[in-house]
Amino acid sequence: MTEATQRVTDIGPPHHEKMMPPVIQKNYGKWVSHEILKPGVMVHEAESGDKLYTVRAGSPRLVSIWKLRKFADLADKYCGGHLRFTSRHNAEFLLTDPAGIDPLIADLKAIGHPVGGIGAAITSIVHTQGWVHCHSAATDASGIVKAVMDAIDPYFTGTKKIPGKLRIALACCLNMCGAVHCSDIAILGIHRRPPRTDVGAVGKLCEIPNVVASCPTAAIRPAQKDGASTVEVIEEQCMYCANCYTVCPAMPLNDPVNDGVSIWVGGKVSNARSEPTFSKLAVPYIPNNPPRWPEVVDCVVKLVELWAANARPYERMGEWINRITWPKFFRMAELPFSKEHIDDFKHAGLTFKRSAQLVH
Amino acid sequence: MTEATQRVTDIGPPHHEKMMPPVIQKNYGKWVSHEILKPGVMVHEAESGDKLYTVRAGSPRLVSIWKLRKFADLADKYCGGHLRFTSRHNAEFLLTDPAGIDPLIADLKAIGHPVGGIGAAITSIVHTQGWVHCHSAATDASGIVKAVMDAIDPYFTGTKKIPGKLRIALACCLNMCGAVHCSDIAILGIHRRPPRTDVGAVGKLCEIPNVVASCPTAAIRPAQKDGASTVEVIEEQCMYCANCYTVCPAMPLNDPVNDGVSIWVGGKVSNARSEPTFSKLAVPYIPNNPPRWPEVVDCVVKLVELWAANARPYERMGEWINRITWPKFFRMAELPFSKEHIDDFKHAGLTFKRSAQLVH
Amino acid sequence: MAELPKTPLLDELEKGPWPSFVTEIKEAAKHKASSRDLLGLLERSYRERLGHWKHGGIVGVLGYGGGVIGRYTDLPQDFPAISHFHTMRINQPPGWFYTSKALRQICDIWEEHGSGLTNMHGSTGDIILLGTTTPELEPTFQALCAVGFDLGGSGSDMRTPSSCVGPARCEWACYDTLGLAHDLTITFQDELHRPMFPYKFKFKCSGCPNDCVAAVARADMSIIGTWRDDIKVDHAKVKEYADKGLDIERTVIRNCPGKCMEWDGATLAIDNSACRKCMHCINVMPKALRPGDDRGATILIGSKAPIVEGALLSSVLIPFWKPEPPYEDLKDLVRTIWDLWAEEGKNRERVGEFIQRVGLGNFLSAIGLDPEAEMVAHPRENPYIFYAVGDKE
Amino acid sequence: MAELPKTPLLDELEKGPWPSFVTEIKEAAKHKASSRDLLGLLERSYRERLGHWKHGGIVGVLGYGGGVIGRYTDLPQDFPAISHFHTMRINQPPGWFYTSKALRQICDIWEEHGSGLTNMHGSTGDIILLGTTTPELEPTFQALCAVGFDLGGSGSDMRTPSSCVGPARCEWACYDTLGLAHDLTITFQDELHRPMFPYKFKFKCSGCPNDCVAAVARADMSIIGTWRDDIKVDHAKVKEYADKGLDIERTVIRNCPGKCMEWDGATLAIDNSACRKCMHCINVMPKALRPGDDRGATILIGSKAPIVEGALLSSVLIPFWKPEPPYEDLKDLVRTIWDLWAEEGKNRERVGEFIQRVGLGNFLSAIGLDPEAEMVAHPRENPYIFYAVGDKE
Ligand code: SRM
Ligand code: SRM
Ligand code: SRM
Ligand code: SRM
Ligand code: SF4
Numbered sequence A, B: 001m002t003e004a005t006q007r008v009t010d011i012g013p014p015h016h017e018k019m020m021p022p023v024i025q026k027n028y029g030k031w032v033s034h035e036i037l038k039p040g041v042m043v044h045e046a047e048s049g050d051k052l053y054t055v056r057a058g059s060p061r062l063v064s065i066w067k068l069r070k071f072a073d074l075a076d077k078y079c080g081g082h083l084r085f086t087s088r089h090n091a092e093f094l095l096t097d098p099a100g101i102d103p104l105i106a107d108l109k110a111i112g113h114p115v116g117g118i119g120a121a122i123t124s125i126v127h128t129q130g131w132v133h134c135h136s137a138a139t140d141a142s143g144i145v146k147a148v149m150d151a152i153d154p155y156f157t158g159t160k161k162i163p164g165k166l167r168i169a170l171a172c173c174l175n176m177c178g179a180v181h182c183s184d185i186a187i188l189g190i191h192r193r194p195p196r197t198d199v200g201a202v203g204k205l206c207e208i209p210n211v212v213a214s215c216p217t218a219a220i221r222p223a224q225k226d227g228a229s230t231v232e233v234i235e236e237q238c239m240y241c242a243n244c245y246t247v248c249p250a251m252p253l254n255d256p257v258n259d260g261v262s263i264w265v266g267g268k269v270s271n272a273r274s275e276p277t278f279s280k281l282a283v284p285y286i287p288n289n290p291p292r293w294p295e296v297v298d299c300v301v302k303l304v305e306l307w308a309a310n311a312r313p314y315e316r317m318g319e320w321i322n323r324i325t326w327p328k329f330f331r332m333a334e335l336p337f338s339k340e341h342i343d344d345f346k347h348a349g350l351t352f353k354r355s356a357q358l359v360h
Numbered sequence C, D: 001m002a003e004l005p006k007t008p009l010l011d012e013l014e015k016g017p018w019p020s021f022v023t024e025i026k027e028a029a030k031h032k033a034s035s036r037d038l039l040g041l042l043e044r045s046y047r048e049r050l051g052h053w054k055h056g057g058i059v060g061v062l063g064y065g066g067g068v069i070g071r072y073t074d075l076p077q078d079f080p081a082i083s084h085f086h087t088m089r090i091n092q093p094p095g096w097f098y099t100s101k102a103l104r105q106i107c108d109i110w111e112e113h114g115s116g117l118t119n120m121h122g123s124t125g126d127i128i129l130l131g132t133t134t135p136e137l138e139p140t141f142q143a144l145c146a147v148g149f150d151l152g153g154s155g156s157d158m159r160t161p162s163s164c165v166g167p168a169r170c171e172w173a174c175y176d177t178l179g180l181a182h183d184l185t186i187t188f189q190d191e192l193h194r195p196m197f198p199y200k201f202k203f204k205c206s207g208c209p210n211d212c213v214a215a216v217a218r219a220d221m222s223i224i225g226t227w228r229d230d231i232k233v234d235h236a237k238v239k240e241y242a243d244k245g246l247d248i249e250r251t252v253i254r255n256c257p258g259k260c261m262e263w264d265g266a267t268l269a270i271d272n273s274a275c276r277k278c279m280h281c282i283n284v285m286p287k288a289l290r291p292g293d294d295r296g297a298t299i300l301i302g303s304k305a306p307i308v309e310g311a312l313l314s315s316v317l318i319p320f321w322k323p324e325p326p327y328e329d330l331k332d333l334v335r336t337i338w339d340l341w342a343e344e345g346k347n348r349e350r351v352g353e354f355i356q357r358v359g360l361g362n363f364l365s366a367i368g369l370d371p372e373a374e375m376v377a378h379p380r381e382n383p384y385i386f387y388a389v390g391d392k393e
């Protein structure tokens, strides 16, 4: 244990000051305004008159160190050896000399990274692990994201113009690590069958009370099997959230036939204009169809185009739908409305239409 | 029982056609527009060109037959023997000859009934029985209503102008027979002590399971007392709704010291502009102070004046508050905000302020 | 007659401009002992800050289960004339229209049989005859029937439907509110008079979304008029309003919930495909704008006061309904709902609470209606979906 | 090196304009056996439409309880190089700023000890080093510490706080988001590394109400910058925007949630006393408008993903807070909350769910804060009030 005490621990992250370029250190907290110069490029001006040019490069987030080294090279070449990543996992190159912008964009293009995502644009899709690394996944993450981004790339690069920001996110299961629940368009992996309980293993691997408590709909009851403690699932009460599986490996739900994807729309996070709000169910189920999930891609593209053609400037997806009303949105998007769309969880009653304000 | 079979029963109400004046029979469903001529007087015009003048007289709702006969006399004198009452319990006199309007108003005044309440005005207070006839009442109804109407009479008669309609209602207990829950200003009688259970009587007078089920907060438990079935109340869990008393007379809550009145604001019913919405708690408690409840009157007057001075045209109380935000309303109205104002019932979480949109 | 009791507190309520209920009670007290005792009892309540009524037992008229609220004072020794003091609820004529003759008939009957006090009207809409004794109930009832009036509801039965003035005087009525209310009352006499539901059931009929009978807030079934086609615009008249000083941008356009209007200072443009039929623009400019011609009603279900599970507003059940007498489609729907609720509703569970408990989706399946997007303010936000068909392949 | 497995399905995902994660894995697969096996496993998942990972056991580094996600394939015989394939979560520098040197140091360490694959970054904000074996965990950790990096959280501990770019590049930052995130991370090292809470706890710091780290949606404590005084207006610049064709009425005024702006074609008037600090007008005209000078933050509490009780957004706890290093007032508040939650929270109950369960009013009493109107969207609608003081007289 002597070793252990000599170990360096609990140092936390490096201080940001060590990581920031001099122009930022100098003008920290002293920026006065910004302007978008072209897709993916903006300039910030400081009180001092200093200018900082940002070039935002799209990223798949899952990147190898070999790619990161290339990013580092570009940072050295154009940015005095500094770069940053964004909260949506893009890479940002920070220049003081605008002459570097176009060559940098060309170099990024050469290594396969488009520039864009700033202003009224679609930026990268926040997403999660999927089949790459998570045991919980009802669908893959990176694959769908790649297929969708390929299709909507013109909205990232600015080739196609849109009324405002549109944020897409994907989570591969109801744990929602991507925090997709407040996205303009959310793609959510879902199960559709109850857990296949390994009745014998439950008692050995899991804490029965925790398993019972894990179920939001009280579908899990303690039970006895051959004199040993286990659980049983009331299948009609299960809505396949997989929380039991999270606490107990003996209750897997993954299922190649019934797993798939649901689509949610109209959430947002910012306080701009309207308050933050959750996304709402648009399409209850699309089967998993790897490698490129064409039905999911089509659906997202259609929703984006519909919004782009009809929303007013700065109007987010949900703000647009709230203006035209949900029934009209379903009609315009040619989406069927079904029992699945009607909330039946705790606060369901508050989602009923409690007025005669309808678009007929 | 031979008599019984000969009795006339199940005839329902008289058909309205028998009650309506000829001008209405003729133009039924064929009205094209209306105009407010002066406070309490409006004219409706029909496709045929016919005109119908309405004079609305304020009423205390609790009226004797001797007063009703006077109304009948006026109907004979000016309206060919027809009149109606409104959904808010005012009397309406329907004239075809506008020459009758002013004399009718004078005659109404002579018997103590002001004319008004049409358009941007405060009309009569919808209310309930109170100490006049109900066993449940936590306060009186007619008395507070009279005192408040005296104070705001200028808004009924049009002496004072206001931005739009403002609806006040009163209910003498949480049963809310006045449906006060969607009023611009609601006055609600409340208890503040748990039922004084007559433990011995419960089992004799009441169905124990019904009593237990009646409690919204599960504060009532079946119990045994001297070998007989009864109930016990977990006092900390009781919020004095009196529903147990409604189903069981052995659980009275009426209490001269702790009963009183709460004030709620910002509800509405119409679909105009904003959707129908419930009133929200403004003042948790004002003691009963008969005969004229001066604190209640002051509070209502203050709220009306504040709204009148600040709301935009057509803006109802709740629409105004939603625009300026609730915290600002509490500051402007100089009302303390307390734990009582924070919802703690079923859907409480949805009333938390889930955004950074604040007026500081 | 005996002298009126001293009522120093109540006398205070005879002051001021608004007509006084105390004056009304005093008037009745001059003629009727029961009203005299009521006056005394009320003064006592004012002094003690406490009501003096007891829980009502079940009283009523022969063959009916509802329509009378039994009431007894807890001070019968001091106020013997109101030891019984029951109210009778009487169906109002739809729209609350009366001939002076009909009104006088009611007055005469109530002078003979009751306290001489009334509420015109009760919150539900009935004529309330305020206070009589048990033996007088049946004679009063028979006298009323003789002149064409009948009892309303109380207890776990249907209640007297009510309707706004609608087509009788209002240019905005999108259907015959009085006709429908009358028809429902007549059709469902049995349900009105003989309690057999889990709890009460109320109908209210408003002719347009202004909802002048507050149907959305206090009716188990709220029938609210609306239209499907374009708002009718008289552009010249719009211009007139503007010329007379109406700030159309601020007063109308910015208040439009559909954000579907434009005003360029000269012409009003409405995108009717996004209009929510809220009535606001029409309310502000009644001479220039009118509801369209394809009129009907939205049927909403379930509103009620707070007890037990919290207050509810009605919510959309049929987004657009074309009312055509004899309204068999609506009545079939109502009967289907009543059957289900009678079967599966709990004691004292209003239909709105019942739907809250079983879920709107399940309720719709049970009554055989398809889900429609109009029924919800927005689709679900939580991912806890019971998939109807798990594809098992 | 061995040949790459055949991946006909994944190869489809190398097509198209967007950078491909498959290409990244293939690059790593050229160098590392684990990434080669990952590639094969993923192709298999694509073929079978099924993940092939097992529940992770508890693995980690000495003295720490969190920061590593244990992961094992269920096909170790076919893909032995990923029979263990744990991820390591590494605290990012606040604002995700790197020198190229620091980035290369991480790359070098991960080339030596892991798969060569990363997420830059994870959803919480950490650097995710994607896949290594149990024996490599401790050496990787030590190597990282040597160059100044440390582990993030996992399990029932605090998670790495994250912050928007804020004052480092954004003119709207109302407080030092990076400074606060760093300070909290350093102060709460123990809570970050040694799980001892009922469940996870996340901080996110956004510099203004645009909330560029989505704090309101996914942080147990969301600290969102705002201001109290007037928006700073450069009227000449407003005019410039208008002259250049911005439709200020339609784009700005009608979208203002406070309805507190007027534009007469020449001057912009703001009633700041009704401004909700939503940022919209500032967003549209960044050269003309700016947040005021009296800056600070709103502290919100409780957001989280749906499991178990449904998703939550954070809600206001401190309407306006003046952040001053070393932020002791905030830290005291946090500690008070943690103590209460540790004491009374249930297993796997996030702090937001805890507040939902005990009630906001009770929660406030327990942590010693006074209720403020800013904490609710509106006061209660139901009359089921527990009166704090029943006056017994
Ligand atoms: C770089 C980044 C912060 C960071 O620390 O990494 C950032 C940077 C800026 N944001 Fe943001 N935002 C960033 C994520 C976000 C997020 C979070 C998210 O998407 O997960 C949000 C909340 C989104 C939501 O509401 O769902 C966000 C909502 C905004 C808004 C409000 C937009 C709206 O109308 O709702 C603005 C204002 C605007 O653009 O008009 C804004 C404005 C800005 C400005 C203009 C601020 C400034 O003056 O520098 C920056 C560049 C604008 C741009 O990207 O268009 N930023 N911004 C993030 C870039 C993500 C990316 O790679 O694309
Ligand atoms: C007579 C009556 C109907 C009846 O069958 O008895 C009636 C009659 C009219 N109402 Fe009403 N309303 C009547 C109760 C209501 C109610 C119900 C209530 O208050 O309990 C409401 C819903 C109130 C609410 O939202 O809380 C109601 C909300 C409206 C509105 C919408 C107002 C708003 O801006 O929210 C209008 C339109 C307007 O006035 O601009 C309206 C408009 C009208 C018009 C102009 C309709 C017309 O063209 O004839 C009528 C005269 C207007 C007036 O009183 O200002 N009426 N009106 C009721 C009179 C009650 C009284 O004695 O004062
Ligand atoms: C007379 C009247 C009040 C008035 O002064 O106008 C009234 C009076 C009573 N109501 Fe009511 N309700 C009256 C309209 C209402 C309304 C309004 C409406 O119908 O539009 C409501 C709210 C809407 C609703 O139905 O939810 C209403 C909601 C209640 C409730 C709560 C029901 C609930 O589900 O929450 C109760 C309690 C109960 O049913 O046990 C109740 C119970 C009572 C009882 C029978 C008290 C009892 O439990 O014995 C009251 C008898 C008072 C008496 O001694 O005369 N009354 N009651 C109204 C009926 C007159 C009429 O027929 O026209
Ligand atoms: C790696 C990451 C996803 C990603 O690809 O970026 C992730 C991955 C996992 N999350 Fe997460 N979560 C990640 C950010 C989130 C977020 C977003 C955030 O933090 O901003 C959320 C939503 C916000 C929240 O905290 O509620 C999130 C909500 C969950 C939940 C649901 C928690 C809840 O209270 O509802 C679980 C389930 C659990 O805790 O048992 C979960 C559980 C998991 C586990 C540990 C699965 C498990 O139960 O064992 C995943 C491990 C995957 C793997 O094999 O690597 N993860 N997780 C993110 C962490 C990276 C990082 O440290 O930067
Ligand atoms: S969303 Fe679910 S499957 Fe995806 S990484 Fe998170 S826990 Fe795993």
Ligand code: SF4
Binding pocket: A194, A195, A214, A215, A216, A217, A218, A219, A220, A233, A237, A238, A239, A240, A241, A242, A243, A244, A245, A253
């Ligand atoms: S999947 Fe969810 S709903 Fe189904 S049993 Fe498991 S915890 Fe319960």
Ligand code: SF4
Binding pocket: B128, B129, B130, B134, B135, B136, B137, B138, B171, B172, B173, B174, B175, B176, B177, B178
């Ligand atoms: S509100 Fe309560 S006290 Fe008043 S009449 Fe109705 S039941 Fe009786």
Ligand code: SF4
Binding pocket: B194, B195, B214, B215, B216, B217, B218, B219, B220, B233, B237, B238, B239, B240, B241, B242, B243, B244, B245, B253
């Ligand atoms: S008054 Fe209400 S809360 Fe109290 S015990 Fe009776 S039913 Fe329960």
Ligand code: SF4
Binding pocket: C164, C165, C166, C167, C170, C171, C172, C173, C174, C206, C207, C208, C209, C210, C211, C212, C213, C225
């Ligand atoms: S509800 Fe509509 S139709 Fe009926 S009276 Fe009111 S405004 Fe007229």
Ligand code: SF4
Binding pocket: B273, C255, C256, C257, C258, C259, C260, C261, C270, C274, C275, C276, C277, C278, C279, C280, C281, C282
């Ligand atoms: S009725 Fe209402 S929604 Fe329709 S155009 Fe008029 S104001 Fe707008």
Ligand code: SF4
Binding pocket: D164, D165, D166, D167, D170, D171, D172, D173, D174, D206, D207, D208, D209, D210, D211, D212, D213, D225
């Ligand atoms: S949250 Fe505000 S301060 Fe932070 S980067 Fe976004 S816009 Fe700038």
Ligand code: SF4
Binding pocket: A273, D255, D256, D257, D258, D259, D260, D261, D270, D274, D275, D276, D277, D278, D279, D280, D281, D282
């Ligand atoms: S910040 Fe938002 S609320 Fe404030 S004036 Fe600007 S648009 Fe209006």
